[in-house]
Amino acid sequence: DGGITQSPKYLFRKEGQNVTLSCEQNLNHDAMYWYRQDPGQGLRLIYYSQIVNDFQKGDIAEGYSVSREKKESFPLTVTSAQKNPTAFYLCASSGWGEQYFGPGTRLTVT
Amino acid sequence: GQQVMQIPQYQHVQEGEDFTTYCNSSTTLSNIQWYKQRPGGHPVFLIQLVKSGEVKKQKRLTFQFGEAKKNSSLHITATQTTDVGTYFCAGTGGTSYGKLTFGQGTILTVHP
Numbered sequence: 238d239g240g241i242t243q244s245p246k247y248l249f250r251k252e253g254q255n256v257t258l259s260c261e262q263n264l265n266h267d268a269m270y271w272y273r274q275d276p277g278q279g280l281r282l283i284y285y286s287q288i289v290n291d292f293q294k295g296d297i298a299e300g301y302s303v304s305r306e307k308k309e310s311f312p313l314t315v316t317s318a319q320k321n322p323t324a325f326y327l328c329a330s331s332g333w334g335e336q337y338f339g340p341g342t343r344l345t346v347t
Numbered sequence: 348g349q350q351v352m353q354i355p356q357y358q359h360v361q362e363g364e365d366f367t368t369y370c371n372s373s374t375t376l377s378n379i380q381w382y383k384q385r386p387g388g389h390p391v392f393l394i395q396l397v398k399s400g401e402v403k404k405q406k407r408l409t410f411q412f413g414e415a416k417k418n419s420s421l422h423i424t425a426t427q428t429t430d431v432g433t434y435f436c437a438g439t440g441g442t443s444y445g446k447l448t449f450g451q452g453t454i455l456t457v458h459p
Contacts, residue, residue: 268445272449277451279449279451279452280390280435280437282448327390331445335392335395336390338389340389
């Protein structure tokens with residue numbers, strides 16, 4: 238089956254720890270995206286990548302980092318510098334036009 | 348930067364009533380997309396509008412793109428309980444190829 242996988246579904250971390258969220262796609266899409274979703278605020282773009290080994294900051298990149306070493310993979314690291322990391326994180330990919338979303342990772346930092 | 352505003356934030360309807368959500372952009376859009384997110388789920392693509400004044404229908408759903416390509420609407424006729432979820436519009440500006448700006452979404456509740 239073609240699609241996007243994110244793991245884990247739920248993640249719990251202590252404050253001060255970096256954490257990496259996984260995103261893999263087998264749709265052969267060039268572009269991949271990371272969004273953060275908070276209640277009542279819609280989806281906000283963290284980082285996006287349109288090609289391997291290249292990525293751009295989105296609207297809320299501070300405290301996050303990414304890499305794009307392979308076409309299929311676009312991991313997101315939530316660093317200890319992110320002041321309010323608890324949120325629902327969604328990864329997406331697109332070939333042309335519509336974006337396909339993964340199931341998301343719900344991160345809780347205490 | 349580009350902003351996309353969506354209203355209303357919440358809408359409660361009785362099953363069988365109609366529902367409309369509106370989307371307005373601060374800048375002219377190249378295209379607009381609509382997504383639906385079921386409770387606990389992830390956004391799923393519904394449709395893309397590209398042309399000025401375009402109207403598209405999917406069964407009970409009607410999508411419109413304004414003449415100035417700065418606003419859009421989604422209208423659902425005779426809502427059903429399966430329509431429950433959050434509806435998002437998302438637009439692409441002139442030079443921001445592939446990068447979508449999402450509205451805040453409209454949360455639709457349908458009472459049986």
